Amino acid sequence: MADPGRSDGPAATALRERDRFAQILVLFGRHGLKGLAARLGVGAAREEPLENARPEAVVALLRDIGPVAVKFGQILAMRSDLLEPEWVDALSRLQDRVPPLAFDVVRPLIEEAIGGPIESCFSHFDEKAIAAASIAQVHAATLLDGRDVIVKVRRPGIERIVDADLRILRRLARIAERRIPEIARLKPDELLRHFAESLDREMDLSAEARASDSIGAFLKDMGVRTARFDWELSGRRVNIQQRLRGVPATDLEAARRRNLDLTALASTYAQAVLRMIVINGHFHADPHPGNVFFLDDGTLGLIDFGAVGTLLPRRRQELVRLGLAIASEDTGGVVDILMLWAGDPDVDRIRLEEALAELIDRFSNVLLEQIDLGDIFQRVFTLLREFHLALPPDLALVLRTLLTAEGFVRRIDPTFDIARELAPLARDLMRERTSPARLRGEAGKLLAALGRAALSTPSLVGQIEKVARTGSITVTLAPRDLERLRAGLGASRANAQLYPAAFGISAAIVFASEPLLAALLALLSVGLAISDWVRRR
Ligand SMILES: Nc1ncnc2c1ncn2[C@@H]1O[C@H](COP(=O)(O)OP(=O)(O)O)[C@@H](O)[C@H]1O
Ligand SMILES: [Mg+2]
Helix, strand or coil: CCCCCCCCCCHHEEEEEEHHHHHHHHHHHHHCHHHHHCCCCCCCCCHHHHHHHHHHHHHHHHHHHCHHHHHHHHHHHHCCHHHHCCHHHHHHCCCCCCCCCCCCHHHHHHHHHHHCCHHHHEEEECCCCCCEEECCEEEEEEEEECCCCEEEEEEECCHHHHHHHHHHHHHHHHHHHHHHHHCCCCCCHHHHHHHHHHHHHHHHHHHHHHHHHHHHHHHHHEEEEECCCCCCHHCCCCEEECCEEEEHHHHHHHHHHHCCCCCHHHHHHHHHHHHHHHHHHHECCCCCCCEEEEEECCCCEEEECCEECCCCHHHHHHHHHHHHHHHHHCCHHHHHHHHCCCCCCCCCCHHHHHHHHHHHHHHHHHHHHCCCHHHHHHHHHHHHHCCCCCHHHHHHHHHHHHHHHHHHHHHHHCCHHHHHHHHHHHHHHHHHHCCCHHHHHHHHHHHHHHHHHHHHHHCCCHHHHHHHCCCCCCCCCCHHHHHHHHHHHHCCCCCHHHHHHHHHHHHHHHHEEEEEEHHHHHHHHHHHHHHHHHCCC
């Protein structure tokens, strides 16, 4: 590992990097991965098939290389669209837990951050860490005014280690991308670039405080609380936050003993995760039970905003298109989006369309309560792998967050149906954006927006119509309204008839019954589309 004490400068950095590279090569050998090293052109010129690189060996190698490699492995563990299940299984065993630093080391870091001795700020400071990960460790303390807080301290020297190891990993990735087609397919350089960005945010403990506050403001009205941060005492290296009191969501036994309404909590949690992603566009990207509390006042607490994700408006629109295409069984439209996401790879389009049609057909007529989301995901992942259709990293993060959430609610309540949570979300999306009062006030604006949206998404109305016609939504969509909508959207100037038409659609959807997955996707898509039009005003 890089020595934080050494002097810096380009020459020293290069030297350190060479040493580190040599060290890593030794590790390749130790785990029986000389063949891989050779193919990377960094070991002895010995050709060995890549199949010899067993997942367990590579995972052990990552563990030995250190925290950056471990964290990268954890990211890869979420990529079922890229990696076979045996790799995903092995990688998900990686743990970013390390022995805590002694308090002698931690004390000066805290005193520097608060600008004085510990006693000048805290009436009590727990010297034993609650948790220690590779980037930071966490202590409980009490401020002089009696408030219980959590103090997060970044490990000293971690910046340099992260820097050096990221550079080496990126170098290896670039070589691999040139020399090993099996690895090039995974676009390791793009993966690492995205990884480096999120690592950078995680290294800045004040970014966690900002994310917690801004996302917390969005969650407040939903019965979800986040810890208040102490801004004066928080910076890049240390942050201080209110200590939440409650049952950790990892301890379901304790929750049951206290007679907490777990089904209600699961629903609040699912709504929070979905709405953070779909409505807020800025979301907690690691909502596993270890980061969730059932609070004493019956609300839910969410901590640990080190990893956050963003759903850009452009992606949101792509998801809308995908949702409508799936719901209307338009496999060509689905293929277009998947190809766009994968960077237009060279695939057999006809065969892909066939495979998709089969998949969509399998699920399109199944009642929602009979749909097994896990099964759907497995099949979709297999298809993505087979056709080399990798997801862009930002969407992979959305998906991972949803899968984490789904795993969590299933643990709380095995009969819980996350897809069902989409219905009220879709309804709210449209109610919020198209309530009669709001529409009256904003009719003009909405019309102009609809007109513009039509220019950028001319097939949208056609899609909505197709969805309605396939009967997958049991709605009464007045043909007259649809006509008007189409006429209005086709016209170059926004048409005043659009307003009742848009309202007609939303009203119809609100009364949709017999929810099928396709219908839900369509609902959500239309909701998102409408709210986008309005928002773009
Ligand atoms: N605001 C908080 N209130 C109560 N406990 C907390 C709070 N923040 C952190 N903790 C405790 O510290 C542990 C580690 O903190 P966390 O922010 O999740 O960091 P990481 O998981 O990245 O190490 C949590 O699992 C929790 O037990
Ligand atoms: Mg955590």
